[in-house]
Amino acid sequence: MNRMLLNGKHILIMGVANKRSIAWAIAQALHREGAKLAFTFQGERLERSVRELVDEHMPGSLLVSCDVTKDEEIDQVFATLEEKIGVLHGVVHSLAFAKTEELEGEFINTSRDGYLLAQDISAYSLVAVAKRARKLMTEGGSIVTMTYLGGERVVENYNVMGIAKAALDMNVRYLAKDLGADNVRINAISAGPIRTLAAKGVKDFNKILKTMEEKAPLRRTTDQAEVGDTAMFLMSHLSRGITGEVIHVDSGYHILG
Numbered sequence: 001m002n003r004m005l006l007n008g009k010h011i012l013i014m015g016v017a018n019k020r021s022i023a024w025a026i027a028q029a030l031h032r033e034g035a036k037l038a039f040t041f042q043g044e045r046l047e048r049s050v051r052e053l054v055d056e057h058m059p060g061s062l063l064v065s066c067d068v069t070k071d072e073e074i075d076q077v078f079a080t081l082e083e084k085i086g087v088l089h090g091v092v093h094s095l096a097f098a099k100t101e102e103l104e105g106e107f108i109n110t111s112r113d114g115y116l117l118a119q120d121i122s123a124y125s126l127v128a129v130a131k132r133a134r135k136l137m138t139e140g141g142s143i144v145t146m147t148y149l150g151g152e153r154v155v156e157n158y159n160v161m162g163i164a165k166a167a168l169d170m171n172v173r174y175l176a177k178d179l180g181a182d183n184v185r186i187n188a189i190s191a192g193p194i195r196t197l198a199a200k201g202v203k204d205f206n207k208i209l210k211t212m213e214e215k216a217p218l219r220r221t222t223d224q225a226e227v228g229d230t231a232m233f234l235m236s237h238l239s240r241g242i243t244g245e246v247i248h249v250d251s252g253y254h255i256l257g
């Protein structure tokens with residue numbers, strides 16, 4: 001049996017919606033390497049599908065509901081983790097939201113409340129989660145979040161979510177500075193477009209998939225499993241010298257003008 005890289009590590013996964021979620025692929029990769037997982041999901045609507053997935057593949061895992069726009073719910077998640085698990089070694093933050101009507105057309109038409117909502121859920125929530133996670137990461141730790149190229153360059157229709165991802169990427173760098181002294185690392189994975197439930201919210205998503213197959217250096221789209229493997233690397237000892245970084249898992253697409 002090859003030595004597993006995450007034996008005995010307790011890791012929280014935030015953002016599983018269904019079996020196509022990037023968060024689910026990450027959970028599978030971490031579980032394969034021996035990690036003990038806990039999950040948060042948002043809203044009763046998703047509870048059943050997340051519980052079915054978890055009970056089938058990782059029975060006994062802790063499952064907690066969490067709406068990241070509510071500090072008291074984030075507090076409750078970490079109070080539960082402290083009581084049930086004690087020490088935390090990792091957090092996967094794989095959640096975001098923007099109103100669909102603001103993920104198409106001209107960015108200039110973004111509403112104030114739509115802009116703030118995207119920032120709140122997709123960017124600020126990482127700060128709120130990191131603040132609470134640090135307290136349980138008494139043996140050091142690793143935090144991973146999901147970002148996208150549209151936060152570095154203009155990608156048609158990505159609009160207000162691009163602004164949120166730009167903020168998320170800078171959150172990673174400023175948080176890396178604060179958390180390094182506690183031996184807590186924080187990094188982002190910038191994944192190429194993947195057909196998930198969330199991707200349905202972005203107009204002309206299929207067009208960009210086709211462009212990737214034609215133009216990306218590796219001439220193919222990105223899949224959840226390769227993102228899962230990179231997240232496992234970032235959770236493990238192998239990435240001990242990496243923090244404040246954005247790793248592109250996108251077939252090299254981001255290098256193109």
Ligand SMILES: CCCCCCc1ccc(Oc2ccc(Oc3cccc(O)n3)cc2)c(O)c1
Nearest residue numbers: 096097098100148156157158193198199201208
């Ligand atoms: C035009 C850009 C095509 C590539 C987009 C790749 C991508 C796909 C999905 C991504 O994640 C979300 C998450 C929530 C989100 O907001 C949504 C999703 C579904 C419904 C809804 O009302 N909002 C939009 C994208 C993401 O950040 C990036």
